[in-house]
Amino acid sequence: MALPPGFTLLQVVPELETGGAEQTTLEVARAVVQAGGRAIVASRGGRMAARLAADGGELVPLEAQSKNPLVILGNARRLAALIRREKVSLVHARSRAPAFSALWAARATGRPFVATYHGVYKAKSGLKRWYNAVMTRGDLVIANSDYTRAHVLAEHHLPAEKVVTIPRGVDLDRFDPEKVAPERVARLREAWGIPPGDPRTKVLLAGRLTRIKGHATIVDAVARLAAEGRRDLLVLFAGDDQGRTEYRQELEAQIAAAALQDTVKIVGHCDDMPAAFLLCDLAILPTTVPESFGRAAVEPQAMGRPVVASAHGGTVETVVDGLTGWLVPPGDAPAWAEALRTAVDAGPARRGEMGRTAMDRARQLYRVDAMCAATLAAYERVLEARA
CATH class of the missing domain: 3.40.50.2000 (Glycogen Phosphorylase B;)
Incomplete structure (x- = not known):
């Protein structure tokens, strides 16, 4: 899939150690690079950072795993500066704590904001429900299964068109x-x-x-x-x-x-x-x-x-x-x-x-290329709606 000229994606994820969200971050970054764009990941880093670099992605060190409110505010300022400096086209958050920083930075710079619900977050109080809802306050929510999508719609009462299901993919070249x-x-x-x-x-x-x-x-x-x-x-x-x-x-x-x-x-x-x-x-x-x-x-x-x-x-x-x-x-x-x-x-x-x-x-x-193509199509949909 062709991306708009000069497209730069910023993904924000706590760490790059191990896990499904981290794996998907790398897969989408690689797809963006292969489609002619730039892929930046703001994260604390970890053992998977080497794969990101090998695939042409760029790591920007950030204490994105922190839930300290002062660190989150500082991260928002750093991300806003990064967005302006690198001419980021779209911001994609993959976890709740860094999503606050990413959302505020996206709003401050007028950039589209997308979030992926990688898990079903439970809320036993209004405060926790508000905390979880940060993932729904952008332009589009991506759910990684129909089960997750049903939860998001029921929990946050969003319009159905604002939540899309894109199942995670498997790298069939690797898992062959x-x-x-x-x-x-x-x-x-x-x-x-x-x-x-x-x-x-x-x-x-x-x-x-x-x-x-x-x-x-x-x-x-x-x-x-x-x-x-x-x-x-x-x-x-x-x-x-x-x-x-x-x-x-x-x-x-x-x-x-x-x-x-x-x-x-x-x-x-x-x-x-x-x-x-x-x-x-x-x-x-x-x-x-x-x-x-x-x-x-x-x-x-x-x-x-x-x-x-x-x-x-x-x-x-x-x-x-x-x-x-x-x-x-x-x-x-x-x-x-x-x-x-x-x-x-x-x-x-x-x-x-x-x-x-x-x-x-x-x-x-569950092909990873199908997952990546659907994600890039979601980006294109958000950019067109903004335009």
């Missing part, structure tokens, strides 16, 4: 089984201490170590299976604790108390997720709080792996129960034990069939 060399899988197997030829069904939970991801439910479920004498699966938790050492220690204690040290492993952050999904036989997403989209349910499907996921939020759109995976009540350890038993007993042939169906569906519905 044909492009993952066996050596990459072998390196990961060695790093995670999995013996070659280990006959157990390997189950991967990819996501940061935080309570809402449902790790504890899985440990409980696996303990129930172990009590039945089943030791034919290996569960891998791949993700950072991001400073949540107390939660990690709780998980380690729970695993040890159930004598599951050889069955459930915390393997830490993984930079090669395509290889991780190929190493495993199926992926799980046992979130206890609804995911607004759930990229961790779509990426493994793009790699030909069925998914067992909590039956709420965006995953009911991305996982087809009985066809591309299994949907399970969230937080229900007995139900998760039964689902894991079903998935393991399905065997390689049945899982392979489901994985192929999942791959075809993911490639049809």
Whole structure:
């Protein structure tokens, strides 16, 4: 898609460490550069900043993760100066705290403001609802799933035309089984201490170590299976604790108390997720709080792996129960034990069939290039409305 001459996009995101919002930020930045525009990201930075630079994007360091009101005001002044200096065409915010700075800067400079609802923000008070509503005060709201869009419309009473659904995309060049060399899988197997030829069904939970991801439910479920004498699966938790050492220690204690040290492993952050999904036989997403989209349910499907996921939020759109995976009540350890038993007993042939169906569906519905094209089209719509 062609962009207006001289188009410069400013995206504002707290950090560039890990996560779906950060990944989408980089993907849209790359699309803008490929379409002939400039892509600036104001952020604290992080491990993903190198990818931004490699794709032609530009990082402007900003303490965008701060919720301190004085820092937010200072950031607004810095962003306004940046917008004027770099002749920014449109401002796109991807998180609430930096959205205040970005919105004020956009209004001060007369630039269009777009925000993406990457999560379903709960509000138990009028103050929190006001805080969340900053994401709706611009020209357009992008929701990352129909589930998120329905929430935004119900919570903020916006006109339907002001909220568009653009599902997150998957980089199908990166998440392509044909492009993952066996050596990459072998390196990961060695790093995670999995013996070659280990006959157990390997189950991967990819996501940061935080309570809402449902790790504890899985440990409980696996303990129930172990009590039945089943030791034919290996569960891998791949993700950072991001400073949540107390939660990690709780998980380690729970695993040890159930004598599951050889069955459930915390393997830490993984930079090669395509290889991780190929190493495993199926992926799980046992979130206890609804995911607004759930990229961790779509990426493994793009790699030909069925998914067992909590039956709420965006995953009911991305996982087809009985066809591309299994949907399970969230937080229900007995139900998760039964689902894991079903998935393991399905065997390689049945899982392979489901994985192929999942791959075809993911490639049809969740291409990153389609997501980027829809986002650029949304920018064009906003610019035309302003003109």
